[in-house]
Amino acid sequence: MTRTALVVSDVDGTLLTKDKVLTEAARAAVRKLHAAGIGFTIVSSRPTIGMGFLIAPLAITLPVGAFNGSSIVDAQLKPIEQHLIPPATARRSLDVLIEFGVDIWLFTNDRWYTRNPDGEYVPHEKRAIKHDPSIIADFTPHLGAACKIVGASSDAALLQRCEAVMQDAVGTKATAVRSQTYYLDVTPPGHDKGTFVEAMARRLGISTDAIATIGDMQNDLAMFAKSGISFAMGNATDDVKKRATHVTETNENDGFARAIERVLEINQLA
Template sequence: MGRIALVVSDVDGTLVTSDKRLTDRSRAAVAKLEQAGIGFTLTSSRPPVGMRMFSDPLGITLPLGPFNGSSIVAPSLEVIEQHLIPTAAVETSLALLDRHGIDGWIFTNDNWYIRRDDGRYVAHEKLAIRFDPTQIDDFAPLADKACKIVGASADFALLERCETELQTMLGDSALAIRSQDYYLDVTPPGRNKGTFVQAMAKRLGIPCAAIATLGDMQNDLAMFRVSGLPIAMGNATDDVKRLAAHVTASNDDDGFAAAIDFILAHNDKG
């Protein structure tokens, strides 16, 4: 394995702690990457507005990959590349979520829509992305504008079953995958965190083998499969850890900073 030229990190469960804090050690770790001439950026299931609270203080100058990498935006949040979920896939997804009693949301490029404001995870998401949703009665007018659909539920086993069921129904028309135990995401077809890593490699003129990726959930597996050095957090699911080349500490134990130290040591070995 050659030297690492770029690090691409997930946000929730990876870069930040469980209470969504960016620790001093994590800030210092990103500064170390800059000093070593290694690029750094983020990809996340979050909408663009939910990434800027971390990209700005970290001084990120490279494009970001919101919506599980299905969009690419500049640090200013100007859209570089955007893809939408096909209307039929939106309708299929919302119907399945309704059938199972799962709270459904729609994210467009610049807004978040809900149908009820008492959903268990609405307050949680508001705190996480520091953005308030718009409550509407009918999602139908948004069917051709959806960047991401989220099914939110405290029944983790149900979401896991629905992930498989919905992906089977969608086929290759959209991607259904969990970004958290409590979130089932639906995003545009043919785009994921792996395609974002590949896009960054092309933009920077480097091979994917020169990219390290950090993550903790199923939606991070796509970037693990195409990167040279996939690193799983200590809090990651077992299937994520199995695909990683290295497992660091948990996100609440400064695992991100420890992973950056591991990458720098790897480069020092030549």
């Protein structure tokens, strides 16, 4: 059994509660990792600007993955490696989202753009990433700098259908996957949470088998597949749970902290 040298965690639905709270149990769990000499970092569909508030409380010094891992930034949020959605693909993805009638957001490295300030999930995202959107009339001037495009809707079934159509529409030119039941993310091609795990292994000179991952959604499956052990949150869907090596409690019941405790236990046996 390979000893774990690094834990990579998703953020929303995993590290944070549904109210976007970083609990003391989660902080204490990461402190235990540091004390055991195990590295810790985060990867999320969140934009870079929505990751910064977690760096200091969790004493993160390693690179962090934003936009589902297609952007890698240092602990000061300065880009180390960044990829963009091809402009023509960005335009095609907007057309699909318009066809399905969902709210549309476009993120660059440092800005969040929307045409609808009264969108259903705008208040939720403002609270989550601790930033306000820039209101624009047209996305076109920003298509060349798109790190992520999001379709937001409370109609989970509609968004699931949209996901399938989007994947067909963008093909290999982008990655389209839901990060929440209400968010469909379109991100640069060839980069996901799995490639982030591989990048971290290269940077640290360790095997991917020495990496543990924790997540709750379809976009976490890519990193589950690349890591030695993986934990699905109790609030994950059954299909996500089936793809993980372990299942922990929900994010409302200290599931993240329990997963970390299990990692430490497994390391003692290795």
